[in-house]
Amino acid sequence: MFLRGEPLPADAPGYLHTAAAIIDLTNLNQEERAVIDLLEKEEAIRDAELDYAHQDGLTKGRAEGRAEGRAEGEAQGRAEERADLALAALRLGVPIDTVAKFSGLGHADLETLLQQ
Numbered sequence: 001m002f003l004r005g006e007p008l009p010a011d012a013p014g015y016l017h018t019a020a021a022i023i024d025l026t027n028l029n030q031e032e033r034a035v036i037d038l039l040e041k042e043e044a045i046r047d048a049e050l051d052y053a054h055q056d057g058l059t060k061g062r063a064e065g066r067a068e069g070r071a072e073g074e075a076q077g078r079a080e081e082r083a084d085l086a087l088a089a090l091r092l093g094v095p096i097d098t099v100a101k102f103s104g105l106g107h108a109d110l111e112t113l114l115q116q
Contacts (some may be wrong), residue, residue: 008020012020071074082103082104082105083103083105083109085103086099086103086110086113087114087116088114089102089103090110090113090114096110096111
């Protein structure tokens with residue numbers, strides 16, 4: 001078949017296709033082989049660059065996610081602390097207008113806190 005120069009049938013086993021590709025490579029002249037080597041090196045470099053970019057993107061994405069989560073957690077913690085302080089002030093008898101002014105919470109929010 002392909003050893004006699006005939007084309008390899010499409011339904012031939014995979015190992016025969018591999019063997020044919022190896023034979024084709026060994027039959028190249030020096031200039032053709034140099035071009036193939038150069039193309040393979042360029043492909044390896046491109047694959048390495050893509051892999052690096054992917055890994056770098058994952059690293060940056062994780063860092064951004066952690067920073068965003070930390071910021072959200074801190075904001076939630078400050079809001080809870082502000083609500084706790086406002087509730088404590090209300091329970092001590094500080095007027096609701098004064099608590100609203102210093103806590104930044106609205107009257108409705110303060111009323112809800114008092115009902116909890």
